[in-house]
Amino acid sequence: MGLKLMCVIAHPDDECFGFGGALALAADRGIETYVICLTDGQAGSYRAGAASGEELGKMRREEFAASCKTLGITRHEVLDYQDGKLVTVDFSKAAGRLVERIRQFQPDVVITFGGDGGLNTHPDHMLVSMLTTAAFHWSGQSKRYPELGAVYSPQRLFYLTTNFFIPGRQEPKPAPWTVTLDIRSVQARKAEAFRQHASQVPLVEQTKELFEKFGVEEFYTLIAAAGTQPARQETDLFAGLEG
Ligand SMILES: [Zn+2]
Numbered sequence: 001m002g003l004k005l006m007c008v009i010a011h012p013d014d015e016c017f018g019f020g021g022a023l024a025l026a027a028d029r030g031i032e033t034y035v036i037c038l039t040d041g042q043a044g045s046y047r048a049g050a051a052s053g054e055e056l057g058k059m060r061r062e063e064f065a066a067s068c069k070t071l072g073i074t075r076h077e078v079l080d081y082q083d084g085k086l087v088t089v090d091f092s093k094a095a096g097r098l099v100e101r102i103r104q105f106q107p108d109v110v111i112t113f114g115g116d117g118g119l120n121t122h123p124d125h126m127l128v129s130m131l132t133t134a135a136f137h138w139s140g141q142s143k144r145y146p147e148l149g150a151v152y153s154p155q156r157l158f159y160l161t162t163n164f165f166i167p168g169r170q171e172p173k174p175a176p177w178t179v180t181l182d183i184r185s186v187q188a189r190k191a192e193a194f195r196q197h198a199s200q201v202p203l204v205e206q207t208k209e210l211f212e213k214f215g216v217e218e219f220y221t222l223i224a225a226a227g228t229q230p231a232r233q234e235t236d237l238f239a240g241l242e243g
Pocket residue numbers: 010011014122125
């Protein structure tokens with residue numbers, strides 16, 4: 001059995017501007033990848049002339065699929081939560097939907113946003129972090145959701161973090177990183193995936209310079225792993241793991 005990576009995000013385009021490097025690097029190594037996006041981005045600030053949230057959501061689902069294809073992602077899925085409203089979801093139910101998917105897919109490594117909400121401190125990103133963290137742990141516990149399949153415990157959970165901020169925006173308090181990923185070999189593909197999000201072109205343009213300057217690396221923090229240990233600096237999310 002080969003290694004598997006699961007990535008949980010809030011909006012179409014999180015998969016590329018946030019996690020694109022890690023996902024494309026994994027794909028290049030033959031690691032199976034599964035991206036779960038909780039909303040279809042109906043409440044996006046950039047509307048691309050869409051007449052309704054529903055229309056924008058439909059557009060963004062297609063852009064998400066095209067971006068995942070560019071990154072070489074094996075499996076992708078958009079759930080039906082409302083963009084901008086993840087703080088209102090039934091926590092236990094939403095975490096259960098992730099538990100079910102972790103038990104089915106059986107990833108070795110799970111990646112998601114940190115509790116800071118990422119570079120733009122989006123509350124949806126914070127909620128994705130919390131739901132994924134709960135699901136990561138509950139998936140391996142037999143008392144939790146016994147009706148949702150056999151328990152399965154992924155080996156590692158990482159949060160996305162950053163070494164820069166977006167000028168003029170509320171600064172997050174990001175976690176110190178434990179993994180520095182050199183993503184130069186996939187940097188062009190990450191940028192190309194971002195361009196698949198045609199409805200979000202103003203955002204792509206706005207952040208272009210920042211990503212050109214800081215985009216050679218992605219940073220992650222190890223949040224949970226088997227055993228007890230001090231934090232170590234690594235250059236690979238899968239260091240020491242065998243498929
Ligand atoms: Zn987002």
